Amino acid sequence: MKPTDTNDPEYFHKVVDCQYACPAHTPVPEYIRLIAAGKYSEAYMVNWESNVFPGILGRTCDRPCEPACRRGRIEEKPVAICRLKRVCADKKEDIKNLLPEIPKEKNGFKLAIIGAGPSALTVARDLMPMGYEIDLFEATDKAGGFMRQQIPSFRLPEKVIDEETGYILDMGVNAHFNTRVESMKELLSKNYDAVFVGTGAPTGRQLKLPGFEQDQGKSIQVGVEWLAQVAFGHVTETPKDVIVIGGGNTAMDCCRTALRLGAKNVKVLLRTPISAMVASPWEIEDTLAEGIPILENHNPLEYIVEDGVLKAMKFELIEYSISEDGREVFTPTGQFETIDCSLVLLAIGQANAFPWIERDLGIEFNKVGLAVVDDVTFQSTLPKVFFGGDAAFGPKNIITAVAQGHQAAISIDLFLQGKELEVRPDPSTNLLSQKMSIHDWSYASMVTEERRHLVPHVDMEEAINSHTLEVELGFDAPTALGEAERCLNCDVETVFTADKCIECDACIDICPVDCLNFSTNGEEADLRRNLHIPALNLAQPIFVSEHLQTGRVMVKDEDVCLHCGLCAERCPTSAWDMHKFLYISPKAYTSNQPKA
Numbered sequence: 001m002k003p004t005d006t007n008d009p010e011y012f013h014k015v016v017d018c019q020y021a022c023p024a025h026t027p028v029p030e031y032i033r034l035i036a037a038g039k040y041s042e043a044y045m046v047n048w049e050s051n052v053f054p055g056i057l058g059r060t061c062d063r064p065c066e067p068a069c070r071r072g073r074i075e076e077k078p079v080a081i082c083r084l085k086r087v088c089a090d091k092k093e094d095i096k097n098l099l100p101e102i103p104k105e106k107n108g109f110k111l112a113i114i115g116a117g118p119s120a121l122t123v124a125r126d127l128m129p130m131g132y133e134i135d136l137f138e139a140t141d142k143a144g145g146f147m148r149q150q151i152p153s154f155r156l157p158e159k160v161i162d163e164e165t166g167y168i169l170d171m172g173v174n175a176h177f178n179t180r181v182e183s184m185k186e187l188l189s190k191n192y193d194a195v196f197v198g199t200g201a202p203t204g205r206q207l208k209l210p211g212f213e214q215d216q217g218k219s220i221q222v223g224v225e226w227l228a229q230v231a232f233g234h235v236t237e238t239p240k241d242v243i244v245i246g247g248g249n250t251a252m253d254c255c256r257t258a259l260r261l262g263a264k265n266v267k268v269l270l271r272t273p274i275s276a277m278v279a280s281p282w283e284i285e286d287t288l289a290e291g292i293p294i295l296e297n298h299n300p301l302e303y304i305v306e307d308g309v310l311k312a313m314k315f316e317l318i319e320y321s322i323s324e325d326g327r328e329v330f331t332p333t334g335q336f337e338t339i340d341c342s343l344v345l346l347a348i349g350q351a352n353a354f355p356w357i358e359r360d361l362g363i364e365f366n367k368v369g370l371a372v373v374d375d376v377t378f379q380s381t382l383p384k385v386f387f388g389g390d391a392a393f394g395p396k397n398i399i400t401a402v403a404q405g406h407q408a409a410i411s412i413d414l415f416l417q418g419k420e421l422e423v424r425p426d427p428s429t430n431l432l433s434q435k436m437s438i439h440d441w442s443y444a445s446m447v448t449e450e451r452r453h454l455v456p457h458v459d460m461e462e463a464i465n466s467h468t469l470e471v472e473l474g475f476d477a478p479t480a481l482g483e484a485e486r487c488l489n490c491d492v493e494t495v496f497t498a499d500k501c502i503e504c505d506a507c508i509d510i511c512p513v514d515c516l517n518f519s520t521n522g523e524e525a526d527l528r529r530n531l532h533i534p535a536l537n538l539a540q541p542i543f544v545s546e547h548l549q550t551g552r553v554m555v556k557d558e559d560v561c562l563h564c565g566l567c568a569e570r571c572p573t574s575a576w577d578m579h580k581f582l583y584i585s586p587k588a589y590t591s592n593q594p595k596a
Contacts (some may be wrong), residue, residue, distance in 0.1 A: 001521060001522070001523070001524050001527060001542075001544045002544070003498075003544055003545060003546045003553075004541070004542075004543045004544050004545070006493075006495065006543075009426070009427050009429040009583060011541065012429075012431075012491075012493050012581040012583070013025075013427075013429075013581075013583045014540075014541065015490065015493065015540075015541070015558050015581075016028070016029065016490045016491045016581065016583065017068040017069065017070055017490060018065040018066075018068055018069050018070075018079075018081060018490065019065070019491070019583060020068065021064045021065050021067070021068035022050075022051075022064060022065050022399065023064065023399050023400045023402070023403035024050045024051045024052075024399055024402050024403040024406065024585065025050060025403075025427075025583065025585035026046075026047060026050035026051050026065075027046055027050070027491065027582060027583065027584070028065055028081055028487075028491075029487055029489050029490055029491040029492075030046055030491065030582060031043040031044075031046040031047055031084075031085070031088060032079070032081070032084055032484045032487045033484070033487070033489070034046065034088070035084055035087055035088055035480055035481075035484050036480075036481055036484035036485060036487075038477070040087070040088045040091040040092045040093070041088075041092040041093050041095050041098070043087075043088035043092075044088040044089055044092040044095055045095060045098050047085055047088060047089075048095075048167075049584070049587075049590055050584075050585065051085075051399060051402055052118070052121065052122050052125055052164075052168075052402050052405075053118065053147070053164045053398065053402065054085050054086075054088060054089045054164070055086065055089030055090070055160045055163065055164050056147055056156060056160055056161060056164055056398065057082070057085060057398055057399060058082060058083065058084075058085035058086025058087070058088075058089050058090075059086055059155060059156050059160070059472070060147070060151055060155060060156050060398060061082045061085070061397070061398065061399055062249075062280060062397040062398075062399065063081065063082045063280070064399070065081045065082075066078045066079070066080075066081050066082065069081065070488050070490050070562075071486055071487070071488055073559075073560065074447075074562070075451070077451065077452035078452070079452070079483065079484075079486045079487050080452055080453065080455070080475075080483050083455050083472075083474065083475060083483070084475070084480060084483060084484060086474050086475075087474065087475050087477075087480040089160075090474055091477070091480075096167075099167060099171075100129035100171075100589065101129065102128055102129055102171050102172050103129070103130075103131045105131065106131045106132065106133045107130065107131035107132060109132050109133070109193045109194070109416050110132070110133045110134075110135070110191075110192055110193055111127065111132055111133070111134045111135070111192060111193060111194050111195070111196065111412065112134075112135050112136075112137065112187055112190070112192040112194075112195045112196070113134055113135070113136045113137070113195075113196045113198060114137050114181050114187075114195065114196065114197050114198060114199055115137075115138060115145060115197070115198035115199040115200060115389075115391070116136055116138035116140075116142075116143035116144065116145055116165070116175070116177075116198075117144065117145020117146055117147065117198050117199075117200050117389055117390075117401065118145060118147060118198075118389060118398045118401040118402050118405065119198040119388035119389030119390075119391075119392075119401040119402065119404050119405035119408070120136065120145070120196060120198030120388070120389070120405065121143065121145075121165060121168045121198075121405070122388075122401070122402045122405025122406055122409065123196050123198065123388065123405045123408055123409045123412070124136060124168050124171070124173050125167075125168045125171070125405075126405070126406060126409035126410075126587055126588040126589050127409050127412065127413065127588055127589070128168075128171040128172060128173065129171070129589045130413065130588060130589050133174070134173050134174060135174045135176065135192075136173050136174065136175045136176065137176045137179045137180075137181050137187075138175065138176065138177050138178075138179065139178070139179065139180040139181075140177065140178065140232070141177050141178050142161075142162075142165075142177065143161075143165040143168075143169060143175070143177075144161045144165050145198070145200050145389075146200050146201075146224075146390070147161055147398060148161050148231060149224075149227065149228040149231050149232075150224050150227045150228060150231075150250065150253070151227075151253065152227065152230070152231075152253050152256065152257045152260075152467060153231070153467060153468040153470070154256070154257075154260065154463065154466070154467055154468065154469055154470060154471050155253070155470070155471065155472075156470075157468070157470050158468075181356055182356050183356055183358065184356060184357040184358060184361060184363070184385075185358045185361060188361070188384075188385075192384075193384065193416055194384050194385070194386065194412050194415060194416060195384060195385045195386070196385075196386045196387070196388065196408060196412065197371075197385065197386070197387045197388070197391050197392075198387075198388050198389045198391055198401075198405070199352075199354075199391045200389060200390040200391055201350040201351060201352050201390035201391070201394060201395045202224075202350075202352070202353055203222070203224075203225075203350065203351050203352070203353045204222030204223055204224045204225060204250075204346060204347070204348075204349070204350050204351070205222070205346065205348050205349040205350065205351055206222065206346065207220075207245060207300065207346050207348060209300060209301065209302050209303055210301075210302045210303065211302055211303030211304060211305040211310075212303055214303075214305040214308060215303060215305050215308070215310050216308065218308075218310070219239075219309075219310035219342060219343050219344065220303060220310065220344045220346065221343070221344070221345055221346065222345075222346050223244070223246065223250050223251065223253075223254040223345045223346055223347035224250055224347070224350060226254065226345055227250070227253060227254065227257065230257055230261070230467065235261070236261065237261050237262045238258045238261040238262050238263045238343055239263065239342035239343050240262075240263060240264045240265055240342065241263070241264075241265045241340050241341045241342050241343070242255070242258040242263040242265070242266045242267070242341060242342070242343045242344075242345065243266075243267055243268075243269055243313055243339060243341040243343070243344045243345070244258070244266065244267070244268045244269070244344075244345045244347060245268075245269050245300060245344065245345070245346050245347060245348055246268075246270075246346065246347030246348045246349075247268070247270045247272060247274075247276070247277035247278055247279055247294075248277070248278045248279050248347060248349075249278075249279045249280055249283050250347040250350075251268055251279065251345075251347035252268075252279050252283040252284065252286070252287045253283075254345040254347050255267075255268050255287060255292050255345075256286070256287060256290060256292065257467055258343070258345070259290060259292060259464055260463075260464055260465065260466060260467035261467055263343075265340075266292050267292070267293050267294075267295055267339065268287070268292060268293070268294040268295065269295050269298045269300065269313075269315065269339070270294065270295065270296050270297070270298060271297070271298065271299050271300075271318065271320070271330060272296065272297070272320050272328070273296045273297060273320055274294055274296055276320065276328075277294075286471070289460070290460065290463075290464055296320075297317055297318050297319065297320055298315040298316075298317060298318075298337065299315060299316045299317075299318045299330060299332075300313060300314075300315055301313075301314045301315060301316050301336075302314040303344065304338065310341065310342060310343070310344065311340065311341075311342075312338050312339060312340045312341055313338070313339055313341055313344060314336060314337075314338050315336065315337050315338075315339065316332055316333070316334075316335070316336050317333045317335040317336070317337060318330045318331060318332055318333060319331040319333060349395075350390070350394075350395045351369070351394075352369055352370055352390070352391060352394065353369075354369065354371070357371070361382055362381060362382040363380050363381055363382045363385060364380075364381040368394075370392070370393065370394065371387050371391075371392075373386075373387045373392045373393070374421075375393070376407070376421075376422070376424070377407070377408075377411040377421040377422065378392060378404060378407055378408040378411055379411055379415070379421060383415065384415070386408045386411060386412055387408075388401065388404040388405050388407075388408040389401035389404055389405065392404060406585070406586075406587050406588070409587065409588040409589075410424065410425065410586065410587065410588045412588070413588045424586060425586040426586060427583055427584055427585050427586050428582075428583075428584040428586075428590075429581065429582065429583050429584070430581070430582050431493070431495065431579040431580070431581050432579060432580050432582075433577055433578070433579050434492055434565075434578045434579065434580055447488065447562055447564055448485045448486055450482055450483075450485065450486055452483070452486065453475065453479050453482055453483045455472050455473070455474065455475065456472075456473045456474075457471055457472055457473060458470070458471060458473060488562055488563050488564075489563050490563055491580060491581050491582065491583075492563050492565070492578050492579070492580050492581070493563070493578070493579050493580075493581045494556065494561060494563065494565075494567060494568065494576055494577075494578060495576070495577050495578070495579045496543070496545050496554055496556070496575060496576055497574075497575050497577070498545045498546040498547070498548055498554070498575070499546075500573045500574060500575035501545075501548055501549075501554065501573065501575040502549075502572070502573055502575075503518060503548055503549065503550055503552070504572065505518070506570045506571060506572060507566075507567035507570055507571055507575075507576055509570075510566045510567060510570045511566065511567055512562065512564065512566065513533075513560045513561065513562055514532050514533045514560075515533070515556055515557040515558075515559075515560045515561045516554065516555075516556055516567060517531045517532050517554070517555045517556070517557075518548075518550075518552045518553070518554060518555075519531065519552060519553060519555045520551075520552055520553075521544065521547070521552075521553045524542070527542065527544070527555055528542060531555060531557060533557070533560070535557040535559060537559040540557070540558050540559035541558050542555055542556065542557055542558065543555065543556040543558060563578075565578045
């Protein structure tokens with residue numbers, strides 16, 4: 001193998017598994033160390049630079065970082081990264097003086113942003129400090145998009161949404177609420193220099209079974225639309241018997257909300273087993289903890305409607321399996337079950353709707369009704385129109401929408417500056433030694449054996465009697481410190497200097513996980529197999545040094561390294577050192593840039 005190029009910013013980025021897995025590439029270990037030091041405002045701003053909504057995401061993120069967390073390779077549970085994010089949001093001081101200054105003199109470009117969800121607000125956040133003038137159009141009376149309309153208040157309090165969307169609106173965005181854009185052609189006639197579409201996936205999918213037409217939309221409702229009605233105070237109660245169809249997070253939100261609005265008999269019905277549900281495991285756990293049954297392997301057949309009134313649903317019990325080619329197979333058993341209900345909430349997927357975009361503008365649409373959008377630049381086939389979030393590629397989650405907003409903002413800026421959109425800016429990185437003295441490091445290098453801490457909840461009886469009372473209480477400061485100390489500091493990298501190495505084996509002897517090896521160089525597959533402990537995880541790189549004095553190379557399996565620093569402490573020549581690696585993903589504007 002060729003010697004590893006550790007100057008490539010993506011090499012160490014991939015080793016910081018949590019940050020690499022985050023769509024917005026938030027520097028997770030960096031803000032966790034700040035939380036451990038009680039520097040909550042600083043930790044909040046590290047988050048805010050990348051994910052824009054730390055308080056919101058600290059409660060609702062889908063947590064792609066946590067399955068990637070290296071802590072999960074040495075014990076059962078990863079670091080509670082998401083809930084630590086909430087800690088810095090809850091405990092920060094006033095950070096308004098830390099926000100970027102907005103230039104009074106604008107740069108001459110005017111943009112229209114349609115929608116006020118996470119991707120749209122991210123675009124505004126990134127471009128306002130650069131002097132752009134922005135008109136934002138939102139059909140409802142408040143900003144937040146699906147964060148406000150589809151996530152129940154018991155998971156995400158309204159005051160948190162108001163605060164974090166307010167930081168962006170207060171930058172001077174010309175916000176037009178209660179203003180639905182009815183015609184893209186009309187909007188384009190107003191001579192905007194660019195348009196960003198961040199309207200989300202506003203419609204849910206219907207399930208038109210026998211009996212659907214007789215109900216006439218009274219008691220068979222789309223879950224996301226029903227949640228929005230609850231959020232805006234238009235729905236304040238439910239009937240006694242409620243069925244929720246679906247196995248995603250929206251289904252979990254629907255059933256838990258129905259329980260809080262007075263339903264006495266709420267059931268979730270799935271075609272699959274619980275093990276195949278797409279909802280987040282913690283959402284399923286909370287649903288079951290509140291006594292809501294989830295019934296598996298029920299295929300819906302019919303709505304039973306009598307004299308225009310929904311009475312029940314009929315289901316066929318099925319057997320579920322996966323075929324050899326990976327397809328789901330549903331086999332009828334011939335057994336049926338009828339379940340009483342007065343309200344059915346459908347949470348079987350969401351869809352985009354763009355009836356307001358005329359088809360003669362040059363914006364092409366694909367077979368599923370989405371605009372044809374470049375997956376790197378987020379530019380449509382009409383060059384001045386960009387899409388992002390759920391409006392671009394269908395429903396995902398908040399952090400993905402934020403990441404797409406960052407990329408769309410970069411593209412809009414490049415487009416208006418007359419530059420190539422495909423030439424993307426590089427990330428900002430640095431490597432700084434953490435050595436203070438021979439036995440002292442500027443970070444906590446010891447690996448604690450503390451188990452993952454549980455987030456406290458309010459009393460169950462109190463929780464299920466209010467749809468606005470937040471269920472989770474969050475970590476207090478001592479618990480946050482204990483959880484933060486579980487972080488393995490994966491961004492503090494072992495950096496090797498070949499010409500200092502005397503091949504004494506001291507690092508190999510002291511390494512607690514046997515990830516270091518002196519070896520004869522060869523093809524990667526051979527090197528991986530021939531290590532003291534074979535490096536079989538091909539998703540993680542192996543480090544290969546320059547040739548040493550004996551002709552051998554140092555090989556390190558990045559997959560199992562604990563970043564404990566014992567090799568650097570033990571090395572008599574400082575061939576090994578611990579360097580903190582900071583990776584800041586590119587954005588149109590960051591606070592690291594000179595302010596206008």
